[in-house]
Amino acid sequence: MFTPDRAFIERLPKTDLHVHLDGSMRLSTILELADARGVKLPATDEAGLAKAIHMGEICQDLNDYLRAFDITLSVLQDEEALRRAAYELAEDAARENVRYMEVRYSPILHTRKGAALTRIVESVIEGLADARRDHGIACNVIICGIRHIEPQQSLRLAEVASAYKNKGVCGFDLAGAEYDYPPKQHREAFYLVRNNNVRSTIHAGEAYGPESIHQAIHVCGAHRIGHGTRLREDGELLNYVTDQRIPLEVCLSSNVQTRAVRDFQSHPLGFYFDFGVRVTINTDNRLITNATVTDEYVRAVETFGFDATQVKQLIINGFKSAFLPFHERQTILRRVNQEVSALIEEEVARLAATNAEAPVKAVDPATPQKKTPGATKAATAA
Numbered sequence: 001m002f003t004p005d006r007a008f009i010e011r012l013p014k015t016d017l018h019v020h021l022d023g024s025m026r027l028s029t030i031l032e033l034a035d036a037r038g039v040k041l042p043a044t045d046e047a048g049l050a051k052a053i054h055m056g057e058i059c060q061d062l063n064d065y066l067r068a069f070d071i072t073l074s075v076l077q078d079e080e081a082l083r084r085a086a087y088e089l090a091e092d093a094a095r096e097n098v099r100y101m102e103v104r105y106s107p108i109l110h111t112r113k114g115a116a117l118t119r120i121v122e123s124v125i126e127g128l129a130d131a132r133r134d135h136g137i138a139c140n141v142i143i144c145g146i147r148h149i150e151p152q153q154s155l156r157l158a159e160v161a162s163a164y165k166n167k168g169v170c171g172f173d174l175a176g177a178e179y180d181y182p183p184k185q186h187r188e189a190f191y192l193v194r195n196n197n198v199r200s201t202i203h204a205g206e207a208y209g210p211e212s213i214h215q216a217i218h219v220c221g222a223h224r225i226g227h228g229t230r231l232r233e234d235g236e237l238l239n240y241v242t243d244q245r246i247p248l249e250v251c252l253s254s255n256v257q258t259r260a261v262r263d264f265q266s267h268p269l270g271f272y273f274d275f276g277v278r279v280t281i282n283t284d285n286r287l288i289t290n291a292t293v294t295d296e297y298v299r300a301v302e303t304f305g306f307d308a309t310q311v312k313q314l315i316i317n318g319f320k321s322a323f324l325p326f327h328e329r330q331t332i333l334r335r336v337n338q339e340v341s342a343l344i345e346e347e348v349a350r351l352a353a354t355n356a357e358a359p360v361k362a363v364d365p366a367t368p369q370k371k372t373p374g375a376t377k378a379a380t381a382a
């Protein structure tokens with residue numbers, strides 16, 4: 001089977017289940033919104049702003065990384081800004097063939113100018129609905145509680161998530177500084193969402209060890225885990241997560257940027273995949289990490305040598321892990337399965353044709369002829 005290149009990956013239908021609204025804006029939009037609202041930014045052009053938010057740079061740690069959000073949040077304090085940010089995020093994702101996206105953010109961080117929590121939630125849902133109408137991308141919202149804000153606020157946000165369940169909101173999350181802020185402090189919020197049959201995911205095992213993942217699953221009842229990078233440190237829990245098919249929302253570049261891992265090679269994604277964990281590929285923060293879903297797949301292929309069949313499995317994992325109703329998910333899965341298989345067949349045929357067209361070098365009749373490995377593989381696969 002062939003190794004997919006960027007152009008091929010871009011054509012594949014994809015998901016992004018872990019992407020933060022406030023970390024995924026366009027630089028130009030931040031500048032425009034700040035200008036129109038009289039918000040002072042640390043820079044007045046895109047290059048300066050990119051530097052100020054450490055765009056794509058390796059940070060000291062997760063807390064250093066999280067500082068960039070002070071800048072994006074400064075311009076996301078009204079309905080119009082939120083609606084625009086949501087629309088543009090979905091538009092950007094649709095352009096690289098993301099078919100389903102779950103956008104997360106914490107409405108409580110957008111109330112500085114007095115906007116009501118309800119309107120903050122509705123504005124984002126409206127922006128995403130407009131993008132669906134214009135670009136065909138399906139989206140849902142995940143409401144985030146914040147670890148380093150008092151648990152009482154998480155409870156309020158859990159109420160909001162429950163109220164908007166099936167009205168554009170599909171889940172609840174806990175984000176923010178992981179170190180020193182264990183998920184169990186927010187157990188009341190998770191108790192409420194569980195009682196309301198709202199599905200949940202929790203950032204865990206990124207800046208703290210597997211205990212954080214254990215609590216997320218067993219104390220808070222999380223259905224998915226954001227990152228789970230340090231799950232490999234606890235074999236018992238790794239087996240439980242695998243057996244229960246608990247999806248991990250892997251964000252490769254973000255993990256390198258926040259120093260959750262030393263470099264791409266030391267990331268556990270390849271091991272998790274081989275072991276049978278349901279791993280999915282996600283961006284985390286398109287702007288701050290300077291990453292698209294396509295970029296992240298390309299990175300995964302380059303680092304771990306995934307072939308087209310394995311990339312297909314990662315894509316299917318993404319659609320299987322979506323917080324969508326079961327029957328809807330099944331319908332999408334059948335379609336995506338067929339579409340990706342067809343694209344793979346088409347690519348195999350194209351590669352075989354390209355190889356056949358390659359100019360044949362004059363060969364000394366005394367030298368035994370060798371087939372090129374690519375041509376053999378392609379012919380076998382076809």
Ligand SMILES: [Zn+2]
Binds near residue numbers: 018175203226284
């Ligand atoms: Zn995240």
